[in-house]
Amino acid sequence: MSEDENPKWRKKKAATLAYKNGHSLYLIITNRCSNTCIFCPKFNQYKLYGQDLLLEKEPSFEEVMAAVAVVEPTGIDEIVFCGFGESLLRLELVVRIAQELKRRYSYPIRINTDGQANLVHDRDIVPELAGLVDTISVSLNASDPATYIKLCDTPFGDKGFFGVCDFIRLAKQQIPNVIASVVDYPGVDLDACRALVLSLGVSFRVR
């Protein structure tokens, strides 16, 4: 019996791609990121809440949907693209999976993101998520470009911070619920971040 045919192995493999925590079902479709955040736990180990989040390889559409079926998406409130990786680097896959999840299950869908997708793809990608994604939680982490560069090591320089702010503004126009989150970390001015987030017109969260 090959590893893929072995039910125990299939379950272990699926558990990295899709796992439940509380009332959410989390999907991990990549370990790649556009940022290299200094506070990110993944640089110590790919584990969170005891969950192994290191992918053997980037999964296909079929592998993600099979993993969702193995986990059995019942008793949940939402499905979240998350994990140690930036899902929107695989935009086409996110859209395809979100379409299929809506068709099969109709749960609300959230994407946790670093908010740099428009810079990465060099276009406004928000319309591609509109109607599919119910919540976008953007990791903002700073109230100015210098702090953002220091904490998140964006490859886009000053444009990185302003690009995230623009992404939040654009998302607010088309996505029902937009959250900007900030990590509670030395050097982060939470009050200034809160003021910026409120000026962008979205919800503020400290994590």
Ligand code: SF4
């Ligand atoms: S974007 Fe998220 S997963 Fe990627 S390095 Fe930053 S904190 Fe870690």
